[in-house]
Amino acid sequence: MDKIKILGLRKEKASVLQFLQKQGVVELIETEVSESELSNQVDESEQRLALQAREAEILQNQTRLNSAIQILENKYANVPQESADLLISSDDLLSVQEREREIIELFDQMKSAEEHKIDLAAEREQIQREQDILLDWLKVDINLEQTSTERTLVLLGRLEKTALPELEQALTENSISETAILTLDSGETFDLTAIVIMREHELLINQLLKQFDFNYLPINKSGTPNQIYRSNEQKINKIDTTVHELETKMKSFAAKRFDFYLLSDYYTVTLEYFSASKIPVDTLYTFSLEGYIPRTVSRKAEKKLEDDFTVLVEITELKPEDGYPILLKNKPFAGAFQNVLEMFGAPSTREIDPTPGLAPFMFMFFGMMLSDVGYGLLLTLGCACLIWKKKIDTSTESGQLVRMLFLCGISSTLWGFVFGGFFGDMLTSMSDSNINFPCLWFNPMDDPQKLLIWSMIFGVIHLFGGMVMKIINEIKFGKISNIFFDIIPWFLIIIGLGLLFGGSSLSMTPFDLAEVGKWMAIVGAAVVLLFAGRAKKNIFSRLISGIGGLYGVVNYLGDILSYTRVLALVLATSVIATVINFLASMVSGGIIGWFFAVVILICGHILNLALSGLSAYVHSSRLQYVEFFGQFFEGGGWFFKPLRYKTNYLKIKEEQQFKSS
């Protein structure tokens, strides 16, 4: 990583910045402007205000645009796009500026069409409700609007048949005799009635009617029910045709959603450019900026900049002590596991990139925890489909995850053969124990103690891997003595204790392994006791530090025991799969039985794959973060984030002239 300083003419500032953004290789450094420099800065309030106004406009447009894109993607996702190619050149992206008005107009049309559609749908629903009520009243031949005279009121509504005599009785009890109840039409359980009352009784009768569940007719239009029904039908037809037209219109917009993507991404890029353009320090005629640039391209960038612009470029080589952003570079296999590190945080500039060390262990532990041929193949095939069929962009965060899961699926398949798991014990349980899936090593369900020991042995190997990383780091820091006093003794102690307690069972060599182990552990412990406190002058405080150093054995013990989770997760995956197979074999038999068995198998195993896959991912990550990184990782760096075209919807073709080769 180098530092680049650019001093140039102010009138060229915009084009230099745009050039840098297009190349995407420089991370700008925000410099703090001192008081005196600030006074040198020209007053450009007018320009700045214009810039701010444009920025606000873009932000507003972008929010609206994104909501429109969301609508189109949710409802019309399967409408084919006019231009299906989401890969565009950066010039195409920038030239969209000329069509900005046009696209915004298109967007406004779409928005109003969508709103119109929603309004019409609400109106249609209301009319439909009226229609449902009117269906009962079709045979009634009165004008619904004429419901009153000067002294009387007509109440139209539905009344339960059983309620009619009770209502009549209640009316006489309340001595309201000037009321007529006319039955206009009758259904199965109800009558359609018109109740003619005197205006002065209105309140009282309304109360009475409420008691008897009188269902008022809520329509007050002119014409007989039949006429209203007809005219409503016409209205609905009209609405339906309009909605259909709007629908086709929306589909035509959806086909053009590429333009919306284009404009939205253009806005994103422009906003990033605006915020970058605030970083350089301006004087009346010049600007200056500083940034980080990868060493592989720095010379080429210097030449290109000096050729194309009137600028002075200075490149300084940075040393690890200076501190600079981290740009990880890994081979394809290790690179797939880079996001595990990116999630944790960047290493410091002084230490080794942990990715190559972490990758094989992540591969191994994920595979062990899932360890099922069926699940592994499903995972691998799913990810392969995403990568090669759907062309998912593997440079994005989710794309990297897919790439990693693809590899992890392969590992799970391999471990599945080792432990003999194919969707749990599906073959055995479905064939009534006639077929057994072969296992190459042993089945953890039959011999969990064996896997318990082995998962701790794999854990020790993992920890030793971390200690090797630590050795590499100490060599980089130039502290060779630390290797012999702080790391090697622990190799001796751990291997020694392992042999001491486990060696007697491995009686394949003529040596007494336990005896060898004992002496290894004693030598290691002696070195730790004597040298852990070597920085201290006083002999007693040095010994006390040594005892404190020996206490580290507890940490290692805790770390090693932490790997027993591998056994638990292996068992969890296979036992849940077994339960699913058990349930399926209980219902199987007959066509219906087999149908349900297949449904149970499919749903259950997909659920188990999701849950066990998530567990395998997070727990193998945790083993990296806590146990592996705990051995050597310092951290404290930050990742390289160059000024570039960062888009959300489209992908920009790589056309940088000097992209690292």
Added chain:
Amino acid sequence: MIVLEKLGPFFTLLAAAMAAFLPGLGSAKSVSRLGQAINGVLTEQPELFGRALILQALPGTQGIYGLLTLFLILTRSGLMEYGFSADITWYQGLLWIAASLPNTIVGYISAIYQAKVCETGIALIAKRSDQHARVIVLAVVVETYAIFALLASVLAIFSLS
């Protein structure tokens, strides 16, 4: 004493049932609490649904571990195969209860404690959705102890049969 002698299958079933229902209860409690917290976040940021769902699922695993223990006890004790006629003495039954205790108790409690980490994690991703992965790792540190308890129960079950 005669009554006690016939209680072997009962104790075994009790062990299995406890292993399933207490962690399940803890998981249900936690998942429901998280669901409520997530609903609050979703009113403002519906796009976080996918990420929040994973967090909600995390304390659900204890319930699954409980089911797993139940299954292992039922098969290993022979209760699933022989049912009423299973030949289990009462002190064997008590041993099954003892074996199921680690997963039963730690599973129940760790689910609730894990939910507390997830709940604050949801508040965190509502503000900074890029921190999602770290929140998961922090919650998984709590789950470690549910896994160890499961391991303890499983080893005990395997050593009994």
